[in-house]
Amino acid sequence: xxxxxxxxxxxxxxxxxxxxxxxxxxxxxxxxxxxAACPHCGARGLEPVELPTAGTVYTETTVxxxxxxxxxxxxxxxxxxxGVARVLGRLDGAAEIGDAVALAGHVEDxxxxxxxxxxxx
Amino acid sequence: xxxxxxxxxxxxEFGIHDVPLEELFAEAAFGALDDAGAEPAxxxxxxxxxxxxxxxxxxxxxxxxxxxxxxxxGIPVQRFEDACATSANAFxxxxxxxxxxxxxxVLVGGVERCTPETGxxxxxxxxxxxxxxxxxxxxxxxxxxxGVFALLTKRHMHEHGxxxxxxxxxxxxxHGNGALNPRAHFGKEVTIEEVLDGPVVADPFRLMDCCxxxxxxxxxxxxxxxxxxxxxxxxxxxxVGHATDVVPIADKxxxxxxxxxxxxxxxxxxxxxxxxxxxxxxxVHDCFTGAEVLASEALxxxxxxxxxxxAAAGRTARDGDVPINPSGGLKAKGHPIGATGTAQVVExxxxxxxEAGARQLPDADRAVAHNLGxxxxxxxxxxxxxxG
Numbered sequence: 361x362x363x364x365x366x367x368x369x370x371x372x373x374x375x376x377x378x379x380x381x382x383x384x385x386x387x388x389x390x391x392x393x394x395x396a397a398c399p400h401c402g403a404r405g406l407e408p409v410e411l412p413t414a415g416t417v418y419t420e421t422t423v424x425x426x427x428x429x430x431x432x433x434x435x436x437x438x439x440x441x442x443g444v445a446r447v448l449g450r451l452d453g454a455a456e457i458g459d460a461v462a463l464a465g466h467v468e469d470x471x472x473x474x475x476x477x478x479x480x481x
Numbered sequence: 482x483x484x485x486x487x488x489x490x491x492x493x494e495f496g497i498h499d500v501p502l503e504e505l506f507a508e509a510a511f512g513a514l515d516d517a518g519a520e521p522a523x524x525x526x527x528x529x530x531x532x533x534x535x536x537x538x539x540x541x542x543x544x545x546x547x548x549x550x551x552x553x554x555g556i557p558v559q560r561f562e563d564a565c566a567t568s569a570n571a572f573x574x575x576x577x578x579x580x581x582x583x584x585x586x587v588l589v590g591g592v593e594r595c596t597p598e599t600g601x602x603x604x605x606x607x608x609x610x611x612x613x614x615x616x617x618x619x620x621x622x623x624x625x626x627x628g629v630f631a632l633l634t635k636r637h638m639h640e641h642g643x644x645x646x647x648x649x650x651x652x653x654x655x656h657g658n659g660a661l662n663p664r665a666h667f668g669k670e671v672t673i674e675e676v677l678d679g680p681v682v683a684d685p686f687r688l689m690d691c692c693x694x695x696x697x698x699x700x701x702x703x704x705x706x707x708x709x710x711x712x713x714x715x716x717x718x719x720x721v722g723h724a725t726d727v728v729p730i731a732d733k734x735x736x737x738x739x740x741x742x743x744x745x746x747x748x749x750x751x752x753x754x755x756x757x758x759x760x761x762x763x764x765v766h767d768c769f770t771g772a773e774v775l776a777s778e779a780l781x782x783x784x785x786x787x788x789x790x791x792a793a794a795g796r797t798a799r800d801g802d803v804p805i806n807p808s809g810g811l812k813a814k815g816h817p818i819g820a821t822g823t824a825q826v827v828e829x830x831x832x833x834x835x836e837a838g839a840r841q842l843p844d845a846d847r848a849v850a851h852n853l854g855x856x857x858x859x860x861x862x863x864x865x866x867x868x869g
Contacts, residue, residue: 367617391732393618399727400734419639419736421631421683423623427608430623437622439632439731446731450622457639469621 365394365408371474374466379413379476381445382406392447413463414481415442417455429470440478449476483717484752485579486709486868489517489702490830492823494664495815497598498696502531502540503550506592509698509820510551513588517702517712521552524702525584528575530561530568530591531819536609537593537600547592562819564613565768566854567591568699569822569861573721575703585708589826590700591819599696606694610818613855615729627683627691627769629856632730634685634771637737640786643774645685647789649676651770652689654798655806659813661840666695666815690770695815699824709868716833719755720864722748728858742779742851745862749849750781753864757781760864761845762804762832764825766853767812773797776851777805780862799842807832807840822861825850829865 365382370393373380383390386403392411397404420438436451440461450467455478464479491512498505506529514520527548535541544558561571568591575589594600601609610626637643653673659665671689679687709715724744727733734740750756763782767773774788782803783791791797797805808814808828811821829848831837850863 371617391727393615393729393732395732399732418731419632419636421628421635421685422681423625423628423683424681425603425607425625425627425683426623427611427625428604429608435623437624437628437632439736448619448622448624448729448731457635467621467623473617473621475618475621 364396364406367394370394374474374476377413377463379411379442379447379463381409381411383409390445392442392445411445412442415440415461417451417457417459417461418446419457420451420455438478447476449478451478453480455480483706483719484721485576485703485705485718486715487701487718487826487830487865488704488709488712488715489513489519490827491516492664492699492827493697495666495695495697495817497596498594499599502534502543502592502594503547505594505696506547506590506698507551509590509700510588513590513700513702519586519702523586524553524556524588526556526578526587527553527558528561528571528587528589529558530571530822532562532564532567532593533609533818534593536612537595537606563859564854565766565818566822566852566859566861567819569852569863570723572823572826572863573723573861576718576721579703579705586702586704588700589703590698590823592698593817593819594696595694595817596696597694618729625683627686629730630769630772631683631686633737633775633857634769637771637775638685640737641789643789645677646673647793648685648690648770648774649673650792651767651773652676652812654792655767655810655812658799658807658840659809662809662814665809665813666693667809667813686769686771692768692811692816695817697815697817697820699820699827701823701826701830714834715868716830717866717868718863719866720749720752722746722752722862724748724860726858728856730856737775739775739779739857739860741857742776742853742860742862745860746780749862749864755847755864759847760849761847762807762842763849763851764808764828765805765810765851767806767810768816770812772853773805773810776853780849780851799840804842807837807842822852825852826863833865833867
């Protein structure tokens with residue numbers, strides 16, 4: 361009974377270079393990850409929408425002390441503002457808040473979960 | 482009008498404890514009971530917090546384990562998990578139950594062991610802590626908890642011009658306060674230069690911008706307002722607010738404002754019939770220096786954007802106009818996750834009684850505790866006052 365955007369559909373799209381989000385008809389909010397109902401107003405049935413793949417860095421940090429399971433250090437994690445919504449992902453190539461970035465792929469963890477990977481535009 | 486009263490408070494030293502969770506919790510529980518002049522048999526229910534011992538040391542179903550170890554087998558125990566806001570959530574529910582007359586006297590507390598010395602190493606605990614970020618939409622990026630608060634803090638720096646040196650002032654202040662607290666994990670003062678020269682964990686945070694992994698336990702005894710005066714040193718609880726925010730971070734409306742803290746503070750202040758201007762001091766959730774800056778603004782103790790300058794100007798020092806974290810905070814006192822919320826209540830209780838020793842604040846009549854969980858998606862704010 362899973363109407364609307366699911367994690368599986370979101371992940372499949374990301375692997376194809378497409379970012380999906382959910383748009384709320386009631387309050388006008390758009391979110392960058394699947395939700396069963398609008399997190400801002402509670403309305404059910406967010407409409408799956410294709411998000412822009414380019415935007416600007418909203419905030420970022422470089423992680424020097426990684427969790428177990430990640431061998432590299434000094435990788436950048438960013439929240440990217442796509443205009444209608446924001447998404448979190450990896451950022452390859454140094455960029456600061458306000459810099460233009462674009463989707464450049466995805467990173468995948470040991471369980472097969474994927475998140476977006478951005479590069480400076 | 483008090484909702485309930487805290488009549489006993491106890492906590493272990495925060496630091497390294499190579500003992501089972503049950504023994505650690507019992508030390509805090511008996512400290513609270515002794516302080517109240519009560520016995521285990523007087524406790525009608527236990528509201529218990531533990532965040533991650535299932536992951537960290539394969540210990541779950543801890544409620545009856547700690548109750549049985551401390552002479553309270555048989556009573557109902559409810560266990561709370563809300564990341565770093567774990568035992569404040571236990572406290573909130575205990576206050577509600579006692580106020581409603583479900584129980585006359587309850588024990589509230591929490592325990593956690595997080596140090597590499599007694600458990601898993603830094604990389605493993607970093608992964609355990611990261612379980613509070615979204616499994617599908619955040620963890621695959623390698624986001625850590627220093628990273629979570631770095632994301633919030635860097636946006637705050639961008640919006641308001643907050644500087645790394647201002648953040649360092651938070652660390653220096655809280656280390657200084659911790660040096661006066663015999664139960665603090667870190668008991669030494671540090672300098673701005675030492676903080677700014679430390680290795681980067683997740684920029685802008687360097688090592689001394691971050692709280693430590695700690696072992697410890699804390700507990701308080703909560704009773705109804707109608708019986709509080711039969712105890713030696715009751716302190717009133719006049720408001721407890723609790724709110725959540727959207728997860729993951731990217732879907733929050735404005736991540737760095739920590740909206741849950743603002744909503745919880747509004748609720749707590751309204752219950753207490755006070756405003757931020759009436760607060761004499763605060764214990765806030767400074768898991769990272771930037772988190773204290775965000776909290777000081779969310780609680781209304783300083784204006785938005787003024788958290789950094791206020792710390793640098795000494796306004797939040799023990800002799801400032803709005804003292805924050807006289808205990809040393811998570812930064813210096815330590816942060817055994819499930820014990821932190823009620824440890825803040827312990828500090829409020831001791832300060833409001835005038836029993837805080839070398840770190841005692843003058844004229845402390847009303848205080849606020851701010852305990853945050855996860856990526857600021859849970860916050861519990863509690864107002865306590867000298868009994869009127």
